[in-house]
Amino acid sequence: MTELLLVRHGNTFAPGDRIIWVGSGEDLPLVESGRAQARALAKTLASAKWCPSAALSGGLKRQVEHLHLATAGAPAPGVHAALNEVDYGRWGGRTTDEIVAEHGDAAVRAWNERSEWPESAGWPESLEEVRARVGRFAAEVASGRHGSRVLVCSSNGLLRWFLGLVPGALEEAIEKGTFKVKTGHVGRMECDRSGLWSVRSWNQPPTSPLP
Numbered sequence: 001m002t003e004l005l006l007v008r009h010g011n012t013f014a015p016g017d018r019i020i021w022v023g024s025g026e027d028l029p030l031v032e033s034g035r036a037q038a039r040a041l042a043k044t045l046a047s048a049k050w051c052p053s054a055a056l057s058g059g060l061k062r063q064v065e066h067l068h069l070a071t072a073g074a075p076a077p078g079v080h081a082a083l084n085e086v087d088y089g090r091w092g093g094r095t096t097d098e099i100v101a102e103h104g105d106a107a108v109r110a111w112n113e114r115s116e117w118p119e120s121a122g123w124p125e126s127l128e129e130v131r132a133r134v135g136r137f138a139a140e141v142a143s144g145r146h147g148s149r150v151l152v153c154s155s156n157g158l159l160r161w162f163l164g165l166v167p168g169a170l171e172e173a174i175e176k177g178t179f180k181v182k183t184g185h186v187g188r189m190e191c192d193r194s195g196l197w198s199v200r201s202w203n204q205p206p207t208s209p210l211p
Helices: 032-048 061-071 096-103 105-114 127-142 156-165 169-176
Strands: 002-008 054-057 149-154 186-191 197-204
Touching: 002 061, 002 127, 002 156, 032 061, 054 061, 061 149, 096 105, 127 156, 127 186, 156 169, 156 186, 156 197
Parallel strands: 002 149, 054 149
Antiparallel strands: 002 186, 186 197
16 A cells, blocks of 8 residues: 655745735745644654655745655655646736636636636646646556655645546545645545555645544
C-alpha cells in the first residue's frame, strides 16, 4: 500500500490584503498565518508518527516554504514540475470582481461551484493536459519510485484533480461542495498493489488527526 498525503499551501494573504486569483504566474510567499498552518501539520505528522519517504512540491515559493516547514526539512523536500499550480492566464493576479467584469459571472461560478474548466478564458493549459500531468505523477507514486509514504504540497486548482483518480470521487466532492482544498488543509489517498486509488479523507484541517 502506498500512501499519498496532499496538502494545499497555507495562507498567502493577511487581513486587509487585496484578494486576487493566485495561479502559477503569481509567485506569492506565505504570510505568517500560512506558516502557522504548516507548523500545525508538522505537529500532526509527528503525533501520528507519519514519516514521509519523500516530500515533493511545485516550484512556487508558497509551496516550497510550506513543505519545508511541515517536514522541518526531513526528508529534504524536492520540486516536481507536475505539482505546479494551474496557470490562470488573464485571470491571474486579478480580483474576482475584475474577472467577472471582463468575462462574466457564469464562467467564474462554474469553476468555483462545479470545477468546470472555463474553456473560453484562454488558460494556457487545457483540462486534458492538467489531468494528464496529475495522472503521470500518480503513476510515479504508485510505482514506488518515491517510497511508500509521499507528502505533496501543491495548490487548490491542481489538487482537486487528484480526486479524478478514483471513479466518482470528484463528482461526489462537487456535490458536497468539498472539492476545493482550503489553505493548509490536507487530503489522504492510498494506492493498492493492483494500482487502484482510494480516498481516505479530504479537505481536513492541518490539526486533524490522520485517519
